[in-house]
Amino acid sequence: MSKKKVGIIIGVIAAAVVAAGVGFYFLKGRSNGGNSADKVYVEKVSAIMNQSAGINNRYSGVVEPQETLEINKDSERKVKEVYVSVGDEVEEGTVLFSYDTEDLQMQIDQAKLEMEGIANDISNSNAQIAELQKEKASAPEDQQFEYTTQIQTLQTSIKQSEYNKKSKQAEIDKYQKSIDNSEVTSKMAGVVKEINENGVDPNGNTAAYMKILATGEYRVKGTIDETSVGTISEGTPVILRSRLDETQTWTGSISKIDTESTQTDSNSSYMYDGSSSGDSASKYSFYVTLDSTDGLMLGQHLYIEPDYGQGEVEEKEGLWLYDYYIVQDDGDPYVWAADKKNRLEKRKVELGEHDENLGEYEIKSGLSEDDLIAFPMQGLYEGVAAVTNMEEVDYSSPLYNQESTDDSGMDEGMYDEAGTESMDEGMYNTDGTEYMDEGMYDEAGTELTDSGESGATDSEVVE
Incomplete structure (x- = not known):
């Protein structure tokens, strides 16, 4: 056997040993579940299939009336009695609360006493004027000026007293009007939503003393955070689901998105898609006009989700x-x-x-x-x-980082980024076929002699 053939046989055997080693390493890696970090x-x-379309874009909502009546309390007056509670239904004209009138009555009584004093002063001044006029008629000429001055002074005092009397009467009328209006009534039928004794809501914001939600046509007020507000728009059709029974649904469309009034939530809020909106996410209100309000209750909490046609899907077997x-x-x-x-x-x-x-x-x-x-x-x-x-x-x-350098513990070049076997550089082509060592074989796989001429083929070696 020639030295050339012996060399070729040794080369083939070496390549087979290397390939077997690579295959064993590959199978060993696979049997261990690939990279342990994966x-x-x-x-x-x-x-997966119970997550109907739109469930990842759910927002909270509450049924509210189309109109809300806010009643502010007179800061200078004291509430004597409140006749309603939160949740009570009221009609137009129902007495909601009344002011304390005791102080007002005392002020009226005091003003009336003062008016009597003013009237007495006016009467006394008129009597003095009459007496002075009699004395003036029989007084010498050099005393006429003195009498005239006294009379004019009294007349000026009477005019001032008459003005004071009118002012006191105005005060009495004002106090009496306040007493007459001490009972505050509702101007519409509705439900008492809030009573804020201190003039602030539960969040510490300034609020009306009492808030009444009108009965009749309803709308739904939804809340969305700043990271999701761009996903909805006016006119978007929506499905509203009861929180107690999600098979109970209503339909409508978004009629308004209020991006000017923001609510800042200092706590981390949790979206229905499982994401956190952060420690200080701004929230916005949006409103849904309903196609039907049948079965809805004022104040009822709902889920709101964009309508992608999931409400029309029939259950499949x-x-x-x-x-x-x-x-x-x-x-x-x-x-x-x-x-x-x-x-x-x-x-x-x-x-x-x-x-x-x-x-x-x-x-x-x-x-x-x-x-x-x-x-x-x-x-x-x-x-x-x-x-x-x-x-x-x-x-x-x-x-998850297939473009980065493989740090899985496998030899570089032995496995690709997906974990599949990769041939050693210089031994295999990209298609997996064996790559001949430079200087030993031509492109057809024919052995090259030292002079560059073709020698024996692989088949000749086998023989």
């Missing part, structure tokens, strides 16, 4: 799954499902009908409602750990 969140099929969870490459369709050891596997499924409107496939076999599945993100591989707690997922692991 974890994938899985969720029950039933939980069998198991259905969103089509984006199903992988349909060239082979049989499958989903990424957790096995009994909580490791991800490709689970083949048999598909039935396809609902193009909702983007759902009927699953005839291969999957149940209790199975745990993962979203088919790029780079998933069989054997990766499956977890049901999203907080356990390390998004800094190689699986």
